[in-house]
Amino acid sequence: MSIQWRPLAPTVFLVSRDGGRPLLYAPLQGLVMETNAAYAERFAAALGGDEGAARSIGVEPELLVRLAEVPDAVSRRLDPEWPDAFAPAAVTLFLTHKCTLRCAYCYCDGGAGRDIEWPVLVSAVRFALGNAARAGRDLKVAFHGGDVGAVWPLFERAVGFITEESAAAGVRPVLSIGTNGVYTPRQAAFIARHVRNATVSIDGVAEVHDRYRTRPDGGASLDDVLRTLRVFEDGGLAYSVRMTVTAESLPRLAESVAFICENTAARSIRAEPLYTRGRATASDLQAPEPEAFVPAFREARAVAAAHGRRLTYSGARLSGGSTAFCSYPSPTFGVTPDGDLTCCYEILHPEDPLAGAFFYGRIASDGAIEVDAERVSAIRAGARERRLGCAHCFCVFACAGDCAAKAIDSGRPAGGATTRCEITRALVYDMLLAALEGARSDGERVLVRKAEP
Ligand code: SF4
Ligand code: SF4
Ligand code: SF4
Incomplete structure (x- = not known):
């Protein structure tokens, strides 16, 4: 290959x-x-x-x-003129470090840690809502974790608050969630009622999924996830599936994709090779080798296509002209349970060695928002350097240097592979x-x- x-x-x-x-x-x-x-x-x-x-x-x-x-429109996307003011109309709320599962490869040590303070959440939502109202846009709120199932009363309260405040401001709230899908039917119905779209983690057939995505007592979780999806479907909630693939689970990738096609309504399934951070390092799990992953992915992609579904991998894109692999240099307005502002969905703990690369401010307990403009500039400069370092690669205009968290964590220099x-x-x-x-x-x-x- x-x-x-x-x-x-x-x-x-x-x-x-x-x-x-x-x-x-x-x-x-x-x-x-x-x-x-x-x-x-x-x-x-x-x-x-x-x-x-x-x-x-x-x-x-x-x-x-x-x-x-390079067409002008592409140049403007590659090197945008960043606005002076930080005024996001979207916020990602990490309500908690805690989780209802203990996945063997968890990148963020789900299960341990703190919950967001209410004044911090209120401040984050009101800030994004004010920006959305001034710009005449929807308020986008994403929930990630940890998992909201571990702090259910807080999640319900947050959804109620967002709904009421948005209505008062005449702004439409658009909620999304990244989740493990482990809920009671009542909780699942609540999500289906209030959330526009969901990404649900399923690793495949029971022997694979339940090997990695276990409950705190080591028990299985797949049946609960599938029950949740039935409720999502009945409630009209669109969802996609995200799979994590280890060296050990790779031989069953096509079978697992077939299982997901036959047991869920997900139109889009993303298969990502394990990246060994967090618990994956302690669990001694191995990422699949590229020589093995690529043919297995092709086989599974054909299975998905035969079911009328789409199997994707995050790096494989053709669209041209991106500042970075994801929106982190904007910077993404993510608020961690500790009130830190993070632009990466996976860097949530202040103790994380990558916190210095992705944290750019904080919301104090009294709700005051402090954005470190120098950190924001450094984050944007790093993204630019990462993309320019990849100028020799034919994927540069879409991949733009790959996931920054993985690139930095691996110690890959700009342009390295x-x-x-x-x-x-x-x-x-x-x-x-x-x-x-x-x-x-x-x-x-x-x-x-x-x-x-
Ligand atoms: S990977 Fe996600 S669902 Fe699994 S323990 Fe970590 S936070 Fe929870
Ligand atoms: S830097 Fe990587 S892990 Fe972080 S949000 Fe972007 S794609 Fe996700
Ligand atoms: S060299 Fe850069 S652009 Fe090419 S695949 Fe690697 S990270 Fe992506």
């Missing part, structure tokens, strides 16, 4: 697999062409200004200029091939041409 690539210009790449015919790929123009070595060399020369080479392959100079430029890069490149290459074959990826615009040899 070896992927080779060569940049012909900052915006044009030659990409091949296992020494096969190269694809000419211009991510920002949405162009992918199948070529051969001779055509590719002449194209490279033409891009370098060789008019004879351009004529010999019938490529118009205007096309070359267009391929080599990790095993995730191998997976990303192999699966992006698959997407290019699929585009060439006319199978349009959801939401991706890919112009497909075959070059004359």
Whole structure:
């Protein structure tokens, strides 16, 4: 599954697999062409200004200029002019470090820790709501954890508060949740009534899911999750599924995806290789090797497609021109149980070695919000450096340096590669091939041409 690539210009790449015919790929123009070595060399020369080479392959100079430029709209996305004021209309509330499960690989030590103080929550919601009202936008509130099931009365109170305050401000609240799905039917019905969309973690068949996603007493959780999903479906709540894949569970990935397709209504299933932080390190769990993950993912992707579902991996994207892998440089307005402001969904503890890289302020017990402008600038500068370091890679405009938490944690220097890069490149290459074959990826615009040899 070896992927080779060569940049012909900052915006044009030659990409091949296992020494096969190269694809000419211009991510920002949405162009992918199948070529051969001779055509590719002449194209490279033409891009370098060789008019004879351009004529010999019938490529118009205007096309070359267009391929080599970064459109203004993309430039603005890559290097946005950040507003002076911090005024997010969305907030992510981490109500608690606690959890109703004790997953073997938990990145945030779910189960141990504190709950958010009410004045801190009130301040965060009112701040985002005020911004939403001034901007004429919906108020977006996401709940992550820990899990809200561990602090259910606090969650109900928070939802009630958000609903009432939003109504008074004439703003529509849009709630989402990332959850383990372990609820009583009454709790699940409450979520279905108030939340717009959910991401539910399921690892697959019972032998896999219940091996990793256990209750505090070591008991199984899958049956409870599936019961919750029935309630979500009855209540009309749209949800997707997120799977964590270990080296041990990988051989059952296709079977597990089939199970999820047959037992849930999720249209979209995300399979992510385990990243060993938190309890995963103590549990001695292993991440799958890229050479094993990629073929297993392909097999499982075909299973999902046969059921009319979509299996995705976070790094495999074609869309062009992102500042960063996720929205963390905005910075995401995440409020931890301790009142710290975090821009990463996985860095929640002040004791976390990565807290210094993702925390950028705090909400004091009296509700005062303090944003450290220097930290925000440093976070944005780090994201830019990470993306620019990847300029040599054909995935740079969509992957943009990958998940910053994983990149920083692994000690990868800007531009360096990790095993995730191998997976990303192999699966992006698959997407290019699929585009060439006319199978349009959801939401991706890919112009497909075959070059004359
Ligand atoms: S991974 Fe999520 S559901 Fe599992 S213990 Fe940690 S916080 Fe809880
Ligand atoms: S930096 Fe990584 S872990 Fe953190 S929010 Fe972004 S994608 Fe998620
Ligand atoms: S993180 Fe890896 S796959 Fe992503 S753009 Fe950088 S080098 Fe490419």
